[in-house]
Amino acid sequence: MRLSHLFFTTLRDDPAEAEMPSHRLLLRAGYVRQLGAGIYSLLPLGFRASKRVEQVIREELNAIGGQEMEMPVVHPADLWRESGRYDAIGPEMARFKDRGDRDMVLAMTHEEVVADLLRDIVRSYRQLPFIVYHFQTKFRDEPRSRGGLIRVREFVMKDSYSCDRDEAGLDVAYWAHHRAYTRIFERLGLDTVAVSSDVGMMGGSLAHEFMFLNPAGEDVLVLCEACGYAANRQVAPTVAPEPVAEDLHPVEEVETPNVTTIDALAAFLGVPSSRTAKATFFVTGDGRFVVAIVRGDYDVNETKLVNAIKATGGIRPATVEEITARGMVPGYGSPIGARDSVVVVDALAARSPNLVAGANRTGWHLRNVNVPRDYAPDVTEDIANVREGDACPGCGAPVILRNGIEVGNIFKLGTKYTAALGAEYLGEDGERHPIVMGSYGIGLGRNVACIVEAHHDDKGIKWPEEVAPYKAHLVALGANKNPEVTTIAERLHDLAAAAGPQHEILYDDRDESPGVKFADADMLGMPWILTVSPRSLEAGGIEVKHRETGDRTVRPIADIEAFLEGRASLGA
């Protein structure tokens, strides 16, 4: 590909809106352009990078027996009504009517379509198991996109679906995917950790997320360096030192003017925050008002809270009006005196004696509040966020917390969708059984962005060879001093193109200064930068720069020809 004809442009200045390195570099190097909030075009370079990622995924899924297919982006709403998700999912699903006034949706994922195909096609246990997958556009109208390609609204995802006779079969498919994902992210140059995770709206019994460790990640991971324990903090059990037993003291009121936070309360009373109880207030999607109590040194984990009370439709923070209407005072709140509320107490808080809690009276707290003596919880569960240094649930060593970006996930769905849609097979036993499904996703664009996050320097991108849009970037310099430069460069370019699409290279044939060409080559990030110039010819051939290491050598033209035709590597 000649740079003079490539549909792209590089930018000298950083775009103002790009904060993450991957976003900044992908814009500056001409890989992507933004169309709207969370909606991007992939320019030819970005498209090629995405296709390289796609091919790695394809190879590894084929290796576990996956069959590639393609399902539609537009679905009839009735299909989603059958699974119950048409109503369960909120505004993040785009809905519209077709010309016949029929309700339609844009696909967020494809479990329903797979289940629909299963009930159409699968009759007998003899047809199971199998794995199907596709690369297809998803639209999720996220309330807020961010970070360039990291979190977008429209994106292409590889989603695969395993279809089995039973749980044992699902288990095999699930762990096959786990191993395939491990290989995929290794090949993509992404250092990931697989963490156990919440099943969320997908439903199901077991799930892992593959997390790329990055400070900008939106998920918090609980990791143990001693035993390898790894979980999303949403689901990691909190293991805290057992509170020291004490006699229960009588409740006493204490005046605490203008003390509305735990920090202020602990400082004012001269007690550690672990001797206080923190009340937070939520309203569930199904309309219940929830008072959640954790110890003052912990935060509420909303995922655990949702699961503890089986809140369909999730939860949101309560408004001041909703809190006061139930007889509580924000800043001085506690379940004592609460009306019409579901009281959920963290198990640790419930075991901790003589805590300071709100008095539901402005300017006052209560000392020596104890559960269940002073109020009765409706639910007592672990609903606290793990803190750094808490004990590992696996081995007891102190855990560390890290941020991660979810680059892939695997779910054991079970029969949630097949039972709802009636996708059954006739078993060897002569009985009808619902097909057992698993669902497995990898977002392409997010992976491209994460690869850039992991592989760049201040000059630009440094693509791993496995995903580079082109294997090499050829720079021709000083053609006016020595016309042979152009002749050789043209020949190398044509040679590579003739060797097949996978050997094609980028050829900077533009009439630009050496500085511009080198700067652009570094920014675009191909693994090998080849320079033909009077100087390199003088030195015996072509200068070869390894983008990753920065090493430069001069190699004979014959070596370069062998490399471009795929007959030899250049070594590292």
Place this chain on the structure above:
RNA sequence: CGGGGCGUGGCGCAACGGUGGCGCACGUGCUUUGGGAGCACGAGGUUGUGGGUUCAAAUCCCACCGCCCCGACCA
């Protein structure tokens, strides 16, 4: 949806009541050619949209639209 910020040429920015400018990028010519070259000439904007105030609005006011950041949210 709450909080904050910003919309001026392709990109980055200035002008903050008196008919819009700079750097880079872009075009032409000459010079230059191993790390973002030089000179000259030139093209490119109904200042996001609509209303209002004013003799006069990019500038002040209102509404809307859009984008970014924090939060809520998120398979």
